[in-house]
Amino acid sequence: MAGLTTLRGELRQVPSTRNDVGRTLLDIATGTLLFLAGAATGLVCGFTVAWFAWVEQTGTLGMVLAYAGAASYVVMLFVGCRLGAVGMDGRVGAFLPAAGWILATLAVATFNTGGDVVFGRQIVNYVVLYGGVFVVAAAVITAPIGPRVPRRASGGKDLTTSSGV
Template sequence: MSSRGARIAAYAGLAVLGGAVALAGALVQAGWFPLGLLLALAGAVGLFLGGARLTRTKIGAAAPAGGWMLVVVLLTTTRPEGDFLFGTGAGAYVFLFGGMFAAVMCATVVPSGHVLQPDAKRL
């Protein structure tokens, strides 16, 4: 597989992982309210930052954030039966806006691809 193909596959895998983290976070944040919310946001931050560090690009953070956002938006819509997964409590809003804030922050703090080498001339 070419380098470009591997990178595209990595982005697609990160997007799928972002969706899985969103689904798990949506269930955990409401189930164990104060600590579950922190756990859900920590999982999202870990994935976004890990994707950025793995690929050393902003897309590495944006791909899982896009998958996360897609699943969260799909989970917030009501069904024809009137059921929905997110309530109207403060925890759900903190999860939604906290995840969006984490995605933006992790995309802006992308580590550079350059490794600093010590200067051999300075001894």
């Protein structure tokens, strides 16, 4: 029975070493791209938030547009992190773009004697900054821990049941 292992009573084929190396290299490349995409999003965020702050000062319509844009940005950030988790079958797929976004956003929002580099003191900036940190943390926490266990073709019963039936 070389090459076979059991998972709660079910026989499964163990992948070969060649497939493991290819999968590992693909995971590393995908993870790197997700981190860089998160970092790029964080840099773009810094400059779009400055635009939201400018629009907020133009009146009631501008305020509505600024907050709607900030809210949609935060929602898209959550969705992007969760899609990373789905694509990589685990929390690491949500963590990597979240870490890239946080590091890039904090680099843009570094304090100096005159205030923030890009982020001003408007409330819309704090909505994006703190809302973004909250949603990327929520995306990582709510992401599945590992790959989903496949269901059997016959009957659709879950392999995770203790009796295996």
